[in-house]
Amino acid sequence: MARVLIIGAGGVGNVVAHKCAQVPAVFEHITLASRTPAKCAAIRADIKKRTKRTLDIATVDADNVPQMVKLIKRVKPALVINVALPYQDLPIMDACLATGVDYLDTANYEPPNKAKFEYKWQWAYRARFKKAGIMALLGCGFDPGMTNIFCAWAQKMHFDAINTIDIIDANAGSHGHAFATNFNPEINIREITQRGKYFENGRWIETAPLSVHETFEFPEGIGPKEIYLLYHEELESLAKNIKGVKRLRFWMTFSENYLTHLRVLQNVGMTRIDPVAFEGREIVPLKFLKALLPDPASLAKNYTGKTCIGCLIEGVKDGRPKKYFVYNICDHAACYREVTAQAISYTTGVPAMIGALQMLTGAWQRPGVWNTEELDPAPFMRDVAQHGLPWTEVLL
Numbered sequence: 001m002a003r004v005l006i007i008g009a010g011g012v013g014n015v016v017a018h019k020c021a022q023v024p025a026v027f028e029h030i031t032l033a034s035r036t037p038a039k040c041a042a043i044r045a046d047i048k049k050r051t052k053r054t055l056d057i058a059t060v061d062a063d064n065v066p067q068m069v070k071l072i073k074r075v076k077p078a079l080v081i082n083v084a085l086p087y088q089d090l091p092i093m094d095a096c097l098a099t100g101v102d103y104l105d106t107a108n109y110e111p112p113n114k115a116k117f118e119y120k121w122q123w124a125y126r127a128r129f130k131k132a133g134i135m136a137l138l139g140c141g142f143d144p145g146m147t148n149i150f151c152a153w154a155q156k157m158h159f160d161a162i163n164t165i166d167i168i169d170a171n172a173g174s175h176g177h178a179f180a181t182n183f184n185p186e187i188n189i190r191e192i193t194q195r196g197k198y199f200e201n202g203r204w205i206e207t208a209p210l211s212v213h214e215t216f217e218f219p220e221g222i223g224p225k226e227i228y229l230l231y232h233e234e235l236e237s238l239a240k241n242i243k244g245v246k247r248l249r250f251w252m253t254f255s256e257n258y259l260t261h262l263r264v265l266q267n268v269g270m271t272r273i274d275p276v277a278f279e280g281r282e283i284v285p286l287k288f289l290k291a292l293l294p295d296p297a298s299l300a301k302n303y304t305g306k307t308c309i310g311c312l313i314e315g316v317k318d319g320r321p322k323k324y325f326v327y328n329i330c331d332h333a334a335c336y337r338e339v340t341a342q343a344i345s346y347t348t349g350v351p352a353m354i355g356a357l358q359m360l361t362g363a364w365q366r367p368g369v370w371n372t373e374e375l376d377p378a379p380f381m382r383d384v385a386q387h388g389l390p391w392t393e394v395l396l
């Protein structure tokens with residue numbers, strides 16, 4: 001039985017709070033803190049209605065380390081689950097170090113003024129976390145997170161050698177808006193407008209943004225969809241941790257409508273992250289665009305259709321070539337019925353809760369800073385299937 005502190009009350013924070021509340025045997029006491037108290041209060045009311053449990057809520061600016069330290073000292077959690085934005089990763093890790101508390105997040109750090117996410121900033125905490133005897137688990141959402149664990153599972157259970165991994169993420173759902181992003185618009189647009197990049201034979205190869213695409217046949221009635229090669233953060237850790245892998249790529253589906261809107265927004269400068277002078281003050285166009293777009297959590301109510309995220313892996317087992325696909329299908333409307341969320345928030349929040357559960361129950365307890373594929377995938381794969389994200393394996 002443990003106390004947890006969740007930072008961030010957006011789409012993902014809502015799911016993490018609901019899913020932790022569903023497992024009182026492990027998450028005995030939950031505090032949800034964010035910048036806007038009203039968002040925490042709304043989540044608390046929904047959880048009370050669904051589970052009869054009462055969360056504590058708090059207001060915090062997680063960029064402010066002393067504020068975070070004060071909150072941690074007051075709440076006394078065994079673990080801080082960071083589902084605010086990637087910008088908060090380092091201050092929250094600093095606060096965990098100062099208070100001797102474990103840490104978990106779902107997205108790696110990137111500096112606000114440069115759209116370049118990398119693990120180097122967080123990996124630099126490894127020795128300090130180890131020395132303090134505390135653990136940080138990085139990137140424990142779906143992608144990164146469950147996709148890394150799919151790879152570790154494949155390595156453990158299915159292959160003697162892995163040659164190639166293609167991580168494929170499809171949202172075959174519809175939210176009814178002309179243009180919206182499924183998680184924080186600022187983080188999402190920064191990610192997909194970057195140059196593409198993949199790993200091959202020990203080298204990183206760059207491609208023009210969204211220039212490489214092909215058609216992929218998705219299972220369970222989703223059918224053929226165009227997938228686009230992107231650089232995604234799990235590629236960096238998998239290239240280090242999946243020994244002998246020759247090629248690693250990440251793909252995501254986008255509709256023609258989405259890409260057309262994005263192209264127009266880019267062409268007119270609305271996705272810029274540098275400040276622009278406007279009527280006597282400075283504004284960052286992408287932050288302004290975020291204010292105009294629907295809040296991702298608000299998409300949940302009318303979302304229909306499914307997501308399919310999986311890993312297509314080729315390699316060798318017992319001297320024979322093997323091709324294997326492991327995936328999850330998640331239904332937007334079912335997520336809404338269960339926790340008032342859409343499937344993108346749900347597929348991120350459930351692995352975060354399951355990772356937290358492994359840390360709190362001791363199945364994953366190792367001082368230092370770790371990516372999810374560095375831990376035993378077996379308990380995670382068992383528990384995640386029982387808590388809303390069943391997975392399917394097929395040999396091709």
Ligand code: NDP
Binds near residue numbers: 007061088107182347
């Ligand atoms: P939202 O924008 O919906 O929510 C972010 C929350 O963080 C908001 O409640 C916001 O508060 C809060 N927040 C922002 N800055 C601060 C701060 N300085 N101090 C305290 N709270 C703050 O984002 P999502 O829920 O969609 O995404 C959350 C995280 O999950 C992101 O890091 C995203 O990259 C990650 N993610 C990971 C995925 C994966 O599979 N690994 C997939 C999808 C998302 P306020 O509203 O008051 O500003």
